[in-house]
Amino acid sequence: MSSTADPDCLFCKIVTGEIPAEIVSQTPHTVAFRDVDPQAPTHVLVIPRRHEPDIGSLAAVDAEATIALLAEARKIAEAHAEGSYRLVFNTGAEAHQTVFHCHAHVLAGRALGWPPV
Numbered sequence: 001m002s003s004t005a006d007p008d009c010l011f012c013k014i015v016t017g018e019i020p021a022e023i024v025s026q027t028p029h030t031v032a033f034r035d036v037d038p039q040a041p042t043h044v045l046v047i048p049r050r051h052e053p054d055i056g057s058l059a060a061v062d063a064e065a066t067i068a069l070l071a072e073a074r075k076i077a078e079a080h081a082e083g084s085y086r087l088v089f090n091t092g093a094e095a096h097q098t099v100f101h102c103h104a105h106v107l108a109g110r111a112l113g114w115p116p117v
């Protein structure tokens, strides 16, 4: 497990508790908390404790944390959703990534359209 962090990163500050969040779960590799601007009745962000800007960069350097993140997202979805959910990794500004610390959005609790807009 790596302890890499970016002192200027909002989500690193949620990991340390410097910025409060409505925590849903914590594991050795991950922290999950409710999104401040929920887009569905269930909208939880699952992040690695390790600072990496996106899921691809996390996967390239830390397979264990990547698997842990996916496993935790599944666990949260199963606990908070009734069967159907969407797991989203916005990656890059053009894809609406606004916080550059890897995060999975777990969205559930309403019908979700396709394609996403």
Ligand code: DGP
Pocket: 010, 019, 021, 022, 033, 034, 035, 036, 037, 045, 089, 090, 096, 097, 098, 099, 100
């Ligand atoms: P994205 O656009 O994919 O980078 O998603 C970033 C999400 O982070 C967005 O849905 C809003 C959420 N967010 C931003 N700042 C905070 C915060 O301070 N607390 C919480 N709980 N969520 C935040």
